[in-house]
Amino acid sequence: MWNKIEMKRWHRLFYDQLVRRWKQNIVFAAATIFFLQFLIVKLHPSEVQEFNEAQCADIYPKLKQGLISVNEGMRTLVGHELKLIGEKEFDVTGYTVKRPLLNCLDQEDELLHRTIKEKYFVKGNVSGRGFSKPYEELKHPYQTQDLLELVFKELRNGFYVEAGAWDSEQMSVSLLFEVGFNWTGILIEANPWDHQLGLLRNRNALYLNTCLGLTVRPQFSDFVFTPAVEVKEGQWMASMGGLSETLLNPDSIKLQCFPFYSILMAAGNPTVNLLILDIEGAEFAVLKTIPWNKVDIQVMTIETDLIGKAGISGGSQEEAREFIISKGYTLFKHRNNINPVTGLENNDLFIRNDIVKKWNIKFPEPLN
Template sequence: MGRVNAMYPDKWIGRGGPIAWPPRSPDLTSLDFYLWRHLKRMVYATPVNTRQELWQRIQEVCREVGNTPRIIREKCLYPPSNKSYNLARSEDDPSMGQSHQIRLILGEEKVRQGGCFVECGALDGETRSNTLVFEKRFGWKGILIEGDPKNVELVKKKHRKAWTVDACLSTKPYPNTVMFHQQFNIGKISKKQPGHRVAGHVEVLCLPFYSILLAVNTTTIDYFSLDVEGVELDVLKTIPWDRVDIKTLSVEFIHGPEGKSALKTYMQERGYSVYSEVTHPGKLANDFIFVKNDLMPVTEVTLT
């Protein structure tokens, strides 16, 4: 300690040092990023009048937080609509080609038997949706995930028959909050720190993919559409692949800083092959189509 005192007089923290160790560590942890703020918001959702009431409230909230899937279901999910569709166009497949490739992989018979999808980057629930055709024409169940609160309201107005998640997909294996840059179809997670007012940005909750699946009580996904403007690989790395069964995916590759090869290699290491690439001259699609190795078609398939 003598050397530390000599080099950093009155400028270090520790036991027996000039500055006592604070009750809250200066090191940032996952608890700092999400849990403490979330607990405080829940504890003070209604006024607390006494110290005893505060203590009871803290205990109740801590027990409640332990049931994460139920909290997600109650606080962040909107159930499938029972109203008639409210779509701007009559077409039921506005996808840029991704859905067609998935149908080729699975085969028409399997598609007609029903399935389950997840679409992250749901936008307004209709524009270039990769999952609308599976839901509307074939009766699939599914989950629509959208990080921009403005877009979530648009999704709800479409009356989709799928769960709608008002949150981003987390790039960490735990919930956290981020600043989201709102730009309709090119909105994305910002590098700006939460807790500050920034024009065109909003603070949003991010949830792990696996936690969302548990909240709707499913771990088998026939088709996962992932378009999150550059953090696709980070999201994929949070998935516990040994606990889920994802048969096919379309994953945008154009914005990821790691490049196409890193995304392709990661998925190959998880037991997936590239079935095809879907591109569009107007850059409206730049996706890999991945399929589990044991589901890769051995013969060419045509759709009726």
């Protein structure tokens, strides 16, 4: 079992190698700068409009009456990135779609739910999965082993939501449950290029290329591909891509994010046996948008050690834990879970209190 900390360390090494190549090869450096400029031009359009409350008050009734379409003002933007698939490098085309009028809709609005369902969900097909290597050679993260052995055991036909799905293969917590126990679910990834790689895996799931919203309405947010996270005073580490309010750099794009609850409603508000939330510090802000009395989420594994340390202000690991416990969950410790850089537990396991009792879950000792 690999953990994500090792993957982040690999990511940091890759970045350092890139810098060394820049210094050694001026042609390579120039080509890289040109490529980044191409991305910025393609994915930072100034013409996408944002609306204030007064404008939304005027727009909303027109949307509901069908006088204007949610597609009005839509922008579909394209960029390219080289991605390693197996041992070969491919030019992957990434798309990001923005429908500005959706930002005037509340997370409970049926028009928003219908638009996500009809315009954004992409259905995979279990036949002909396209993994980059034989499934038996893929490595699963440590959370999977805990969840399999000590929580779900041989539960079949479950439903997951994995936010921060990456390419839907590497370090995917949900993959083993899907392949081994016939689960299905929703794979959410904000990075347009990683989402495209995920589609190649052709998993038995709904794919969704979006970031999770930090408010109860859709909104435009900055997504940084290689953010630097201050894990301790004066000590920084490279993180996976994520939302940022403060740590902006040229390696960023503006995405339209959807509230988690709206996504769940677009899928029919199913019972979620497992929610995997790994979105590089934005977890607490997302969790606070959920109307907990209207959802059925049994088990959650959530990355908490970067909360308050990445580009989203406010919150901490302890605050997030207290908040989730207040919603009726018990906090358990994952095994093999310490991040050596932050010195904190990397992911937390939360199981709803009635499920703890129903399934007689007793591992390891709960923290609360």
